[in-house]
Amino acid sequence: MLNYAWFIFLTPIIFAPISVIAGKKAKALAGVLASLSILISLILSIVVWLNIRGTSTPIYQAYNWFDNINAGIYVDHLAVVMVLMVSFVSLMIHLFALYYMKDDPRKNTYFGETALFTGGMLGLIIASNLLEFFLFWELVGLCSYLLIGFWFFKPNAASAAKKAFIVTRVGDLLFIIGLAVLYSLLTVQGVSSPLSIPYLINNAPKIATEIGAQNLTIIGLLFLGGAAGKSAQFPLHVWIPDAMEGPTTVSALIHAATMVTAGVYLIARVLPLYANATALAPDAVLYIGAFTALFAGTIGIVVNDLKRILAYSTISQIGYMMAALGMVSTFGESVIGYSIYHLVVHAVFKALLFMAAGVILLSLMELRDVKKMGGLWKRMPVTVSLMFIGSITLAALPPTAAFFSKDTIIDVAYNYFIMNGSNAYSILPWIFLVIGALMTSLYTFRMFFLVALGKPRSKLAEEAKDPPKIVLIPLIILALLSLTLGVVQYRFYDFIVPGTTKVVVPMLAEYTPLTVVVIGLLITIALYATTSWQRINLEKNPVYKLLRAKYFLDALFTRVIAERIILPLSSGVSRVENGFSISIEGTGKGAMGFGGILRKIENGVIEYYFVFLIAGVAILMLLLEILGGI
């Protein structure tokens, strides 16, 4: 008998084709069906949450799939929080998409794909086996590709979809290699179901002694590669900004709230493996995360595209989550709580910001340059107020939820510095994260002030209007949540990892993040709340140029790696291939010709047949004489 928790992910997957087909006839039905299926998922998630809230026993149901792979569901506290977040945020975004996509001719396809995506994401979260996890991981990757390229008639969208797919493929390749290594090592040990998640997380120390911490480190690094691809960490982050070519609701759903956090979830899921590997594996997670948090922030402050600013902020915020997970060697599993709490809070406010941006873009006919906006607070008061709430949450001003979630991560990084010998090496994460907070403040308020204040700088901005209030209800719910989620902070930590203690840091360290945020706010007020930014000309500034060029990473990937290395390589391969196919064709022609000669033997003249027969038998005997020897 299937546990009802299976239907958390099965419902949207079942509804996906139904809504595509039903939507062909009645356009409005597709969105309703998709939203309904996600509502069912949400209700089931709540039921699961109510059931396992008091116990530490997870729901675990698995069946033998093939060979030694058991597949099924595994819902523990971590997973239930994730399914609650995903189904809730997805439901909000679906409801908003009913409005946002109302005029699209292919909206049945859209809703089918987003429902399929949500089902895949939920399945990924509650998968009980890493192979199953990987399948869902690929499914969401596919949906991401389809949805980024949803407006495939825009050349940008088509190429962005391709880019997203290919870049994440690099990560996926590393991930599956890691899976293969883990599988083969554990199968040698005679483990009955080597990739089963409960086995991995409950027996991590035993696994480490059996297969060696070194091997576990390699596996951890390969998994990190997969996570970096999916969660857009340095240096595989390049696909997210381009992915903004999709519909804004897609950006909100996939590239802000849910799919991009799958990498974080993967590492959180198998964190015991990292804890038992050598220090290199968790350190790599920590430093890549912290560096990405800073790095993406610096690019964010010079970007002018509204959605791309948000995209870089997403990369940066995920960096915080990764960094928190990387400190597992010092703080044990309680880092999962820190990381996932920020993940949930981020999903809420980032979905809010994206949807607010979506409303603005809809009103401005997809004009995305913030420098051409301005004065929108007066024209779209409700939307921009909601965006304001999202912005102060993103910047982590008290008392918003992100103030608690993000500052805790920065404080934990400070404790990491204290507890790891207080040297230059161990302070780096904290410094990165603090400067990252400054960057966050800078790009957030720059974006917000450019959008909201001043005078409209284009005709479209002058005519912007709020949409009907009713469509903003999902945004309002999310805004309320992003203001109030902070109150559950420690209860949340305790729910995910029981016994998480309060993070205590010296006063100076405690107020540093807030101070830098306020500094950032003051700078942006000085520059962007007025018109003084228009007088600055940075075009000649080398730092600005470097940032505008996104550290030349895109250029490195496309011009050097793709064009100089992969293209010549593939053209070489294709030349060999071509030669091969020519030779095959030649063989074919030769064979035909040879066959033609053979057929000439059959000329229908019977005397000739006799000669052939006797001669053939004679030759046969001769050959036997030579070979066998009579």
Next chain:
Amino acid sequence: MTFVLNSSILESLYPEIFLGLVAFGMLLMGRRVKDWVVYTAVSIISLLISMILLLLFDSSNSSFFGGAFVINNFGLYFALILITSSLYVSFTAGSELKHDPEIFFSIFLFVNVAMIIAAFSLNLIFIFIAFEGISIGTYILSAHGKSKRNLEASAKYFFTGVIATGFIVLGSSFYFLSTGTFNLVSVTSISLINKPSMLLAMILLFVGFGFKLALVPLQQWAVDAYDGTKNPVSAFLSSGTKVLAFLVILRVFLVGFSSMNTDVFYLFTIVSIVTMTYGNFAALSENNLKRMLAYSSIAQAGYLILVLDVVSSNASHFAFTVAIFAAMYYSLVYIFMKGGAFIASGAVREDKIMINDLSGIGLKSPVFAISLGIMMLALAGIPPTAGFFAKYYLFLALISGNLWYLAVIGILNSAISVFYYLKIIVVMFRPATEERDFNLSRPILIPVIIGAAMSIALSFLIYGYPYISSIVAGLGVGV
């Protein structure tokens, strides 16, 4: 050798006697009844009854006429396959006859009598007589219809066939010369290694019996005969008599020459390689459908001879068992896929059936086109058809017998053959260039569908492989 007829021997001969009586009865009936439907029905029913009689009376291991006639499960299996093949052909044969159906069907039943006898014979004289019974019967069958094409094909078949008969007689006499007996069983114990006359006998017998299999260099009659005769006769020539010839060769060389198997290994290797390659290459550029099928059936005979390569190479017991299983399985699948393909060519109402004449049939009758397509896939050896598993066990036997190079050659040949088999499928689904009227009457459509269904269904037999192979291992092949 004592030829004493007692009741138990008579019982064992019931199927042959019954079929023979029915055949005579048919000739008498021919005075009054000229409707081919009647003869088709009688022939089908009597073949079914003879199958039942075979199962009832011939299932016990017994040997009489001094070991010349041995009834065992191996022979019984092949006898049943041969009658199945005849049954399959009977469905469609009548509708193609313009006159004298009673002669056709009575000769057909006589051929079946001879086939059953050949399946159980372990004496060269017995085999020779039975084999000649089949040969002469098929000469008449291929000449039936008396059109110029039929007669020409039959004449070529006859004249070359006579030479092959000469080889059999010559081989038998050399065999007698070296062993002092025509009996195959009684020589197994005699040490005959390095006896030149024995090897000569082997080659001559192989050539003589291999004629029906259309092995290179004895293949030339086949293409003309298959092309020139009526479709049911071509189907019968290329399936039933081929399987029988293969059985006889297997018998003769497993039993009669078992002590010097390895010497003939070269003979089989050369012939199998040349035959496969010749058939496949010649079929590549052939545009005439029936000639192409003829070439492909030459190639298939080459595959069958691969079995002999394994059993004559001192292979392990496992490889030997797999090889025998492959031979039995291949024969069974072969009669449906090849017979069905020849019957299917009757859909085109022309004397010379070109491959392009099939174009457009996929739209007219998808059932027919898909069925023929399945048989083509089976012939090409593409999973999940039974043809794939037949080839699979064949190559498995080769590989487990350490004959890698033969397996490689066989697989390369299969790859080549895919080209011309798939060509037919492509042509069938191409829109017709001109309006054509296809003959899709029941006597053609139903056997084609049965053939396709069996080409798929027989693949489920391999699920019983462990069980079947244990039976094969205990068959006491030939003895």
